[in-house]
Amino acid sequence: MGLDTKMTSVETGFSAPKRIGGWLYLWLVTAAYLASTILINVIGTFVSSDVWAIAGDYPLLKPLLIFSLTSKIALLMYLFLWVTQDFFMLRQRAPRMIVAFLLTYLLSLVIERSFGIFITRSFPFPYMLLLDGGNPIFTKQTIVAGISCLIWIPYFLLSRSVKATFVNVASKVRVNKLSKLEDLSGPNTIIKQGVVFSVLFVLGAGIALAPFISSIMQFWQWRHDFTEGREALKKGQHAEAVRLLEKALEQASAGSSSKRRIETLDTLAYVYHREAEYSQAERRYQEALELRRVEFDKGTTDLTWELDNLAQLYISWGKYDKVSALAKRSLEIKETSSDQDSQEIAVTLDIFGRLAHRQAHFKEAESLYQRALTLREKTVRPDHKDLTASLDNLAELNYDLARYDEAQRLAQRSVSLAETATPSDGSDHGDRTTLARILHIQGQYAEAEQMYREAFSRFEATVGADHPNLAWSLGDLATIAYDYGHYDEAQRLAQRASMILEKRFGTKYPDGMWILDILADVYLKQGRLVDVVQLATWSQKVREDVFGLEHPDVALSLNRLAKVNVVQGKLSDAETQVRRALLINKNMYGSGHPVIADNLQTLAEVYRERGRLGDAEPLYQEALAIYQHILRTETVDVAQCLESYSVLLQKANRNGEAEKMKAHASAIRAKVSGNINSDIKSGRF
Known part of the structure; x- marks a missing residue:
């Protein structure tokens, strides 16, 4: 009894600690904060499919990930199994173990991030961006670990209070022999310390988990808005899609995930592009491009998505001078980084093809379009909708080259694929407008008009009243109203289309000049010669500024000016203009094209008005032969040529032939007028 009550601290291994x-x-x-941070990092690395997918592509990334995981798991075990136990048992080694934990944690972070910098510089993927936002070395974790070392290492090594508290050296004790130790280890004290520890641990964990929980909430809000925005886009509800995607972008920008932000920017830019909000689309695409340049090496295929998007946008916008450099860089990256038989390369070839096509480099455009189609046919089924992009491009090119049978075959195939494919997010590839224009120029007016009306109804229901797609549809309807001889209705439709385009793009939009061409033709029929000159002169200037002096679109404006000058008696000017137009078109198309027939007719009218009837008549005959050979049917263009030819015959006192020719022209127009739909007659459009 006496021996037990006088037992010393040395004998028991315990003193009476604070x-x-x-x-x-x-x-x-x-400690709770650091433990929670380490745990979040471990779980995030384990569950991230992106991390391990990318790790397989880079030699040093996988070992670094394994080191990161194992070091953090070991630190967690060390903290919970040894440091925490010794801390609450007030053992003398507890401060040294805490110091060791802090130093080891900081050292592991510095090693991990140092190798991360090496990998980032040596390979085209920035490892640190994947794990913790891309701050090299001094990331948030490293900074927190460093500050913790600066505060707690001196405290645990130098504090007298710490030395007075952590005094025990034995692992076991008969606590019932010491009254003071009974006070420290009694049930009430244990419960109190447990409560205190639980509160403090929850507080520390809460501080560490708060950003994580906030990030999770942001992710789910982003996912909801982004998914709903995509669904709205698929339904054609573009205004709602923009609203939801803008909200999703706010959530993505507030978080640390560049991937979510890029995905949202791309989708939002696509919607703006579809809505012809080109300035907004350009801004979003450029933001996404800059993010990809920061996050990925400048030579990776991740950049090509943005480069292609911007190039396609500039083609739609008519800013052709900006297209080539973007498409060239994209193709260089793809051809050195991926399979050369890939659909991604086909996309860039299409961009080059559209640029060459618009610049009237027809052979180059055809070669590029064919290469793109061949690549797509190698990688998808023959009935896949992805083929419609190449088919539409080739159909439009053949239409411009007056190869109407081939154009019709390609357009019909594209329409068939689009009709049998699963509906997508609103792509225009495979629509019936190109096919309608091919049928229209070949004199199949009823079929063309029906397709024009269907397109107008679709756009009227799905896009805004000031959308360019509606303007193009109005322009198509105006051309058919003009061919029907309904010039007032053609004027109304073309003016409405022109107002839409001018409001959206201003007066220098090159793709909008064909609407002015329609108006000029209508004004010429109405005798409004001053208006014709004004429109044709302006369209010529815009086209020359964009495409240069030797472009077929410039020839259209020149021919129209020549026709006005014939009516006004300015025959020298008219001859100069039409000869220039004829030279441009022959260089571009050869000798057998409807626009050349139109030029020959205009030149014949110049000769006719000068009294050079013998020079004029062969030109009329050549023009009619071209129409007969190319169109193989009697259209409004043929009727106009016959009417003009009949004037020559009257001047030559060949009245019988003139009357027969006028009757022939009237029969053609009567046949065309019989196709008029009630909607055109009533001016519903």
Whole structure:
């Protein structure tokens, strides 16, 4: 009995230590914070499919990930199994173990991030961006670990309070022999310390988890808005899609995920592009491009998506001078980084083809379009909708080259694929407008008009009243109203289309000049010669500024000016203009094209008005032969040529032939007028 009551601290291994309190409570908060941060990092690395997918592509990335995981798991086990136990048992080694934990944690982070910098510089993927936002070395974790070392290492090594608290050296004790130790280890004290520890641990964990929880909430809000925005896009509800995607972009921008932000920017830019909000689309595409340049090496295929998007946008916008450099860079990256038989290369070839096509480099455009189609046919089924992009491009090119049978075959195939494919997010590839224009020029007016009306109804229901697609549809309807001889209705439709385009793009939009061409033709029929000159002169200037002096679109404006000058008696000017137009078109198309027939007719009218009837008549005959050979049917163009030819015959006192020719022209127009739909007659459009 006496021996037991006089047992010393040396004999038991215990003294009467101070209670845990004061700054040690703050250490518990810090420990909980660090533990939660490490745990979040471990779980995030384990569950991230992106991390391990990319790790397989780079030699040093996988070992670094394994080091990161194992070091953090070992630190967690060390903290919970040894440091925490010794801390609450007030053992003398507890401060040294805490110091060792802090130093090891900081050292592991510095090693990990140092190798991360090496990998980032040596390979085209920035590892640090994948794990923690891309701050090299001094990331948030490293900074917190460094500050913790600066605060707690001196405290645990130098504080007298720490030395007075952590005094025990044995692993076991008969606590019932010491009254003071009974006070420290009694049920009430244990419960109190457990409560305190639980509160402090929850507080520390809460501080560490708060950003994580906020990030999770942001992710789910982003996912909801982004998914709903995509659904709205598929339904054609573009205004709602923009609203939801803008909200999703706010959530993505507030978080640390560049991937979510890029995905949202791309989708939002696509919607703006579809809505012809080209300035907004350009801004979003450029933001996404800059993010990809920061996150990925400048030579990776991730950049080509944005390069292609911007190039396609500039083609739609008529800013052709900006297209080539973007498409060239995209193709260089793809041809050095991926399979050369890939659909991605086909996309860029299409861009080059459209640029060459618009610049009237027809052979180059055809070669590029054919290469793109061949690549697509190698990688998808023959009935896949992805083929419609190449088919439409080739159909439009053959239409421009007056190869109407081939154009019709390609357009019909594209329409068939589009009709049998699963509906997508609103792509225009495979629509019936190109086919309608091919049928229209070949004199199949009823079929063409029906398709024009269907397109107008679709656009009227799905896009805004000031959308360019509606303007193009109005222009198509105006051309058919003009061919029917309904010039007032053609004027109304063309003016409405022109107002839409001018409001959206201004007066220098090159793709909008064909609407002015329609108006000029209508004004010429109405005798409004001053208006014709004004429109044709302006369209010529815009086209020359964009395409240069030797472009077929410039020839259209020149021929129209020549026709006005014939009526006004300015025959020298008319001859100069039409000869220039004829030279441009022959260089572009050869000798057998409807626009050349139109030029020959205009030149014949110049000769006719000068009294050079013998020179004029062969030109009329050549023009009619071209129409007969190319169109193989009697159209409004043929009727106009016959009417003009009949004037020559009257001047030559060949009245019988003139009357027969006028009757022939009237029969053609009567046949065309019989196709008029009630909607055109009533002016519903």
